Amino acid sequence: MEVFEKTGQPKIIETKQKKHELPPGLWVKCKQCGEMLFAKELANNLKVCTHCDYHFGMSAPERIAMLADEGTFEETDADLVSVDKLGFTGVASYTDRLKAYQRQTGLNDAVVTGFCKLNGHPVSLAVMDFSFLGASMGSVVGEKITRAIEAATEREIPVVIVSTSGGARMYEGILSLMQMAKTSGALARHAQERLLFISILTHPTTAGVMASFASLGDIILAEPKALIGFAGPRVIKETTQQELPEGFQTSEFLLDHGLIDAIVHRKQLKPTVGKLLDYLGNRRFTTRKNN
Amino acid sequence: MKWFTLDFEKPILELEEALRALRKQSEEQKIDLSSQITQIEQKLEALRKDIFEHLTPWQRVQLARHPRRPYMLDYLQRIATDFIELHGDRRYADDRAIVGGLATIGPHRVMVVGHQKGRDTKENLMRNFGSAHPEGYRKALRLMQLAEKFRLPIVTFIDTPGAYPGVGAEERHIAESIAVNLREMMVLRTPIIAIVIGEGGSGGALGIGVADRLLILENAYYSVISPEGCAAILWKDRANAAQAAAALKLTAKDLLDLNIVDEVIPEPLGGAHKDYDVTAANLKKALLKHLDRLLDLDEAELLEQRYKKYRKIGEFARSTPRKRRMAARPEAAPAPTES
Numbered sequence: 186m187e188v189f190e191k192t193g194q195p196k197i198i199e200t201k202q203k204k205h206e207l208p209p210g211l212w213v214k215c216k217q218c219g220e221m222l223f224a225k226e227l228a229n230n231l232k233v234c235t236h237c238d239y240h241f242g243m244s245a246p247e248r249i250a251m252l253a254d255e256g257t258f259e260e261t262d263a264d265l266v267s268v269d270k271l272g273f274t275g276v277a278s279y280t281d282r283l284k285a286y287q288r289q290t291g292l293n294d295a296v297v298t299g300f301c302k303l304n305g306h307p308v309s310l311a312v313m314d315f316s317f318l319g320a321s322m323g324s325v326v327g328e329k330i331t332r333a334i335e336a337a338t339e340r341e342i343p344v345v346i347v348s349t350s351g352g353a354r355m356y357e358g359i360l361s362l363m364q365m366a367k368t369s370g371a372l373a374r375h376a377q378e379r380l381l382f383i384s385i386l387t388h389p390t391t392a393g394v395m396a397s398f399a400s401l402g403d404i405i406l407a408e409p410k411a412l413i414g415f416a417g418p419r420v421i422k423e424t425t426q427q428e429l430p431e432g433f434q435t436s437e438f439l440l441d442h443g444l445i446d447a448i449v450h451r452k453q454l455k456p457t458v459g460k461l462l463d464y465l466g467n468r469r470f471t472t473r474k475n476n
Numbered sequence: 477m478k479w480f481t482l483d484f485e486k487p488i489l490e491l492e493e494a495l496r497a498l499r500k501q502s503e504e505q506k507i508d509l510s511s512q513i514t515q516i517e518q519k520l521e522a523l524r525k526d527i528f529e530h531l532t533p534w535q536r537v538q539l540a541r542h543p544r545r546p547y548m549l550d551y552l553q554r555i556a557t558d559f560i561e562l563h564g565d566r567r568y569a570d571d572r573a574i575v576g577g578l579a580t581i582g583p584h585r586v587m588v589v590g591h592q593k594g595r596d597t598k599e600n601l602m603r604n605f606g607s608a609h610p611e612g613y614r615k616a617l618r619l620m621q622l623a624e625k626f627r628l629p630i631v632t633f634i635d636t637p638g639a640y641p642g643v644g645a646e647e648r649h650i651a652e653s654i655a656v657n658l659r660e661m662m663v664l665r666t667p668i669i670a671i672v673i674g675e676g677g678s679g680g681a682l683g684i685g686v687a688d689r690l691l692i693l694e695n696a697y698y699s700v701i702s703p704e705g706c707a708a709i710l711w712k713d714r715a716n717a718a719q720a721a722a723a724l725k726l727t728a729k730d731l732l733d734l735n736i737v738d739e740v741i742p743e744p745l746g747g748a749h750k751d752y753d754v755t756a757a758n759l760k761k762a763l764l765k766h767l768d769r770l771l772d773l774d775e776a777e778l779l780e781q782r783y784k785k786y787r788k789i790g791e792f793a794r795s796t797p798r799k800r801r802m803a804a805r806p807e808a809a810p811a812p813t814e815s
Contacts, residue, residue, distance in 0.1 A: 270734075270791040271725045275710045293795065324790030331787070353678075353700045355710065358724045359736050362678060362700040363789040366686050369658035370786050377663070393700070396639075396679040400655035415651040415679075416641030424641050434646060444649045 215239050231451045240388065240408050240451055244290070245297040245314035248347055252455055253301035253310065260299040262332055267294055267325045271358050279356040282318065290317045294325040295350075298333040303345065304459030306466045309337035312347040315389070319351035322394055326354070327364025330398060334371035334382075343381035343466050344372075345458060348399040352392025365397035372401050381465045383458060386413050386436070386445070404461055405445045406454070407436035413445075482538050484527055488746070491520045528745050531695070533727050534718035537703055539695040540674045541637075544749040546756070547606075548575060548590035548633040548673065554756035555763070556581050556588070562619055564611075568648065571612030573604045573636070574684070576619040581631070582764045584771075587623035589616045589684055590633025593674070606675070607640040610653035613683045617657050620664055629667040629767060632684045637702065639680030654683035661686035662786070667770035667778060669763060671741070672696045673748075676726075688782050689766045690736065692728045693755070694743040698736070699726035736789070738766070 213222050217239035227234070231251060232241040243251070249258055266283075273279040287293060295317040301310050311333045313320040320326075330346065337344040353361040372382060384402025386395075388411035395415055399405075407413060414434035422429060432438045439445045449457045481489055495516045502509040531539070539545070552559055556579035564570040576589040591608065594600030616632075623630050639650050661668060661684075670687035676698025692698060701709075706724060707716035725731075728740040741755075741762045748755040770778065 264794045265792050266795045268791050268793050271723070274723050275720075325792045328790045328792055355701055355706050355724070357791070358700055358726065359698060359731060359734060360790060362682060363736065363786060365655075365679065365682060366658050366662070367786045367789060369655060370662035370686070370783055373659045373663045374783070376659075393679060395651040396654040396683075397658055398655070400649070400652040401659055414646050415639065415654075416646070421641045421643065421646070425643065427643060429643065433643070442647050442649070444652065 213241075216241070233451050238409065238450070240410065242315055242349075242388065244316060245292065245312040245347075248312045249297060249299075249301070249310065251451075252303060252312075252345070252347070252458070254303060254305065258299050258301040258310070260297060261336070262298055262329050263293060265293065265325045265329060267323050267354075267357070269356070270324075270360060271356065273356045273358075275356075282356070286317050290314065292317050294329070295320040295322070296326045296329050298329045300336070300340075303462060304455070306459070306462040307340070307342045308462070308466075309333045309340070309342055309344045310346075311344070313349045313394075315349045315351075318354065320349050320394075321351050321354035321361070322364050323354035323357040323361045324364065327361070327367050330368050331364075331371045334368065334375050334398075337380060338371075338375045338378055341378065341380060343383065343462060344375060345383045345385065346398060346402075347385045347387060348390045348394055349387045350390055350392070350394035350399075352394060362393065365393050368398040369401060372398055376403075381462070383461060385454070385458070387411055389413070391415065391417065403465065406447055406449045406457065407439065407445050408451055408454070409436055409448055411436045413439055480543050482535070482542065484531075484535055484538075485746075488520065488524055488527065491516060491523060495520060524745055528747070532718065532722065533697075533724075533730075534703065534721040536695045536727050537697050537717075537721050539747045539749075540697050542747060542749050543595075545674055546748050546752045547595075548588075548592050548635060550752055551633065551673065551756050551759060552579060552588065554753060555760040559588070562622075563615070565614035565618060567611070567614060569609070569611045571604075571609050571615060572602050573606055573608040573640070574612035574616055576615060578628075579631075581760065581767075584629060584764075584767060586629045586631050586767075587619055588631050588633070589619055590673075591636040591681075591684075593635060604640060606636045607638060608636065608680060608683075609640050609642070609645045610648040610650045613639075613650075613653035613657050616684050617653075617660055620661065620668075624664045624666045627666060629669070629771065630664070630687075631763065631767075632668070632670045632687065634670060634672045634676050634681045634685055634698070635674035635696075636677045636680045637675050638677035639683065654679050657683045658686055662783060663779065665775050665779065667767065667773075668782075669766055669770070671759065671763065672698050672728075672737075673759075677702060686782075686786070688770050688778060688785070689738045691739050691741055691759075691762055691766065692731060692737045693741050693748060693759070694728050695747050696728060697721075697726040698731055699724050 213224050215234045218237035220236045232243050269279040296313045298311045311330050334344050382402050384399050384405045386407040390413050436448045559579040561577040575592045579588045591606045592603050593606035594603040620630050668687040669689045670685045672692040703717040703721035704714045706720035708714045731737040741758050744751040744754045
């Protein structure tokens with residue numbers, strides 16, 4: 186017995202009624218599992234999805250708040266800003282883009298540097314921010330990172346750099362390419378003094394940054410499922426006409442190939458770095474006394 | 477390869493052809509055409525000057541990639557004696573895109589390392605079009621450290637479209653192989669001269685390019701990204717490569733103005749491929765001049781100068797610090813990925 190009569194195709198009735206909209210910023214959709222997450226809860230969970238452990242991007246100030254011991258971070262060189270040395274004439278002017286990103290992010294450029302304590306250890310900390318022009322490395326990023334490393338050499342303390350980057354900043358042409366040599370050179374001097382450099386790779390870290398300081402850590406840690414590599418996957422596919430292996434250029438892929446020390450869940454990041462600093466944070470040969 | 481000509485070289489070639497025909501006619505038919513011949517010769521000279529003294533950045537990029545352009549081994553043949561090639565990175569393979577070995581240039585015994593492109597398809601497959609894998613950069617470092625041990629100066633020849641973007645290259649960590657070279661070249665206790673002879677393709681060029689002196693041939697280029705790559709990202713179309721080439725300030729003269737290179741080595745009119753011997757002689761002269769000066773420096777001074785050379789590169793200004801929002805903020809839309 187049919188309860189409902191067949192009435193042909195159901196009609197879509199247009200309604201004038203306004204769609205019920207969620208207040209912006211209150212809920213966030215997880216990019217991996219699609220779950221709707223309460224923004225506040227997500228922020229309290231270090232921006233890690235409470236359902237699937239997906240690591241959302243974090244701003245530099247958020248990361249600093251997570252890594253530095255409370256109230257210890259002293260920012261340095263906050264006033265350095267990029268200039269359009271090349272007079273870059275493209276579809277949009279470099280100066281305009283810089284202004285737009287400065288407004289949008291509240292940052293002067295793509296890296297924040299300073300001194301802080303991390304689990305009690307004094308460190309020189311540099312944190313990149315992908316939301317500023319893809320955290321591309323131009324003169325300011327290169328200079329601030331170099332100064333952070335040089336200051337660490339001077340103070341005889343470790344450097345911790347949290348990287349994310351699309352690579353060198355095209356708008357500054359050759360000047361940005363040379364920042365790769367400048368930052369790596371500063372690390373050479375830091376290393377000669379037998380000081381520790383911990384490089385933390387986050388999603389995504391590629392190209393010029395990956396081919397310079399980010400790959401030079403005494404210890405290299407990565408967040409789960411971050412895209413890490415030299416060339417972009419699309420470029421590789423186009424050049425080689427080859428199918429890319431599964432999980433290619435992820436943190437897990439790099440770990441399997443022996444290219445990084447460990448993958449660390451964001452919640453474990455500070456304790457892990459703290460432990461590494463306990464072991465390697467000063468140059469005295471230490472022995473742990475057994476009672 | 478004889479037939480290969482760039483678009484802007486064509487008017488010159490047509491005139492050269494006409495001149496040849498006229499001379500032949502004059503000889504065979506025993507007629508005096510000298511006034512016409514002189515006229516064409518003058519026209520040709522003027523045309524050459526007009527074209528090659530007003531090259532656009534994009535035309536120079538094309539010259540730098542000219543299939544008949546002299547490569548590293550062409551220069552070695554002309555400026556060096558007793559070259560002994562040394563192969564392999566002792567870990568995985570011998571990358572033929574980078575050649576290295578011992579050579580004598582003028583009065584100096586040196587270590588030479590450089591990118592090498594192929595002249596034809598077969599050779600290009602072997603050389604991978606001058607795009608090196610991690611093995612190439614590791615071989616380069618091994619040889620440079622060998623040079624340091626035995627106090628030999630290092631001369632590197634840069635000529636690559638870029639490090640190779642491939643699966644194997646990523647698996648064996650091309651990024652790290654370049655990064656380590658940047659760090660180690662900064663502190664190698666021996667003079668280093670790098671010469672961009674053709675294409676200076678981004679990180680793949682810099683990977684053997686940290687030096688006390690950086691020289692560049694007149695029509696070579698050195699850039700953070702290829703003009704095509706830049707055009708694809710900023711103009712969303714590779715066809716805008718000419719505009720990108722101009723915007724990137726990648727020519728020898730631009731780089732001299734930006735204080736990135738120390739000297740521009742002149743090429744014969746028409747480009748290096750018009751006369752290998754003249755280009756090689758110019759290169760040798762510049763190379764020996766700088767090498768002599770570097771050998772006068774003591775080690776500490778050499779290293780301090782090298783560090784400062786790179787330390788001072790960068791242009792920035794100071795502003796009043798902006799108010800910073802330390803609290804969480806909604807994630808911004810992902811910015812376009814830069815090179």
